[in-house]
Amino acid sequence: MPTIDANGMLVDPKVIPRRSSGIEHGALPCVLAIVVHQTDSPTAESTLSGYQAGGNGAHFLIDKNGQIYQTASLFTRCYHVGKLIKSKCLTVNKSSCDTAAMARMLAMSWTRQINAIDAHERAKPYPDRYPVNDDSIGIELVGMHIDDDSYEAVTAAQNASLQWLIDALYAQFDLKSSDVYRHPAVSYKNPGEARSAVWK
């Protein structure tokens, strides 16, 4: 069973620490969810190298051969979700939506609509809304995007490591499978990102 050390690093022979402080942006107040991403990079090294410059990133990176790297402390926040979240009630359970408010927002132009929905959703507690950077861990899988609707397939080794890592995080943070999301479920991204990622 992996443990978390005083620096927020997962301690296990399966995980190589490659922490980049430039992608850590303040404290992560709580962990309520996990968001699974794909990098749009050809190799783990290119992503690790990019992380050295700072900016956006995620807590873990899984190479095509299944090797897991931890790239940020679990006590710190990464910018991995995107600036605007979608409406969870619209996609998961429409009957739980504030129907009048949603109708007003959906009548707006797309740009105004997604900003209004984001503000509306952020007023809700999790799990009534999708996770945000302040309450979620990001896991990146190495893989290129193909077009506006697809990414290359996640490898079997990546899926095996993803399941191992998610199981470890379930145990550490009392999470369940309904707390794990593909990136485009949460925010407005390429709908093919992490589509072939599998977990229980």
Add this chain to the structure above:
Amino acid sequence: MEVRAGALALLTGAVLLASCATREPAFSNIYVAEFHTDAPASCRASDVPRSHGKAQEFFSRAKEVDYKTLHDHYEQAPCYAEGTLTRQGRSCDWRIRAGATGSVQCAEQKLYFACDTCDDLFDSK
């Protein structure tokens, strides 16, 4: 000596200005052909530029970015206008998505764009 250096600087400046003034735009013959949406209830034809002039204006103001920048910092809208343009004498296909992002596909090459100063080209109601 100082006079000659000044004259040389002026000449260089004039040449640079002339080259800017006569520079060919990257794209020409920008025409809108179609609209597509994967979310008709939320992303509509009114959300994207539908005139040739607005499409032309988008590509003149937008900056070219790599896909990671587009993915990390912009939203991918589920609807877009699309059409054709000419680049370096070749016909290419373009898309402009609600949310002020775009792409140009020229054979195997794909270029990505984002515009931070194009609010007036998109419906803001």
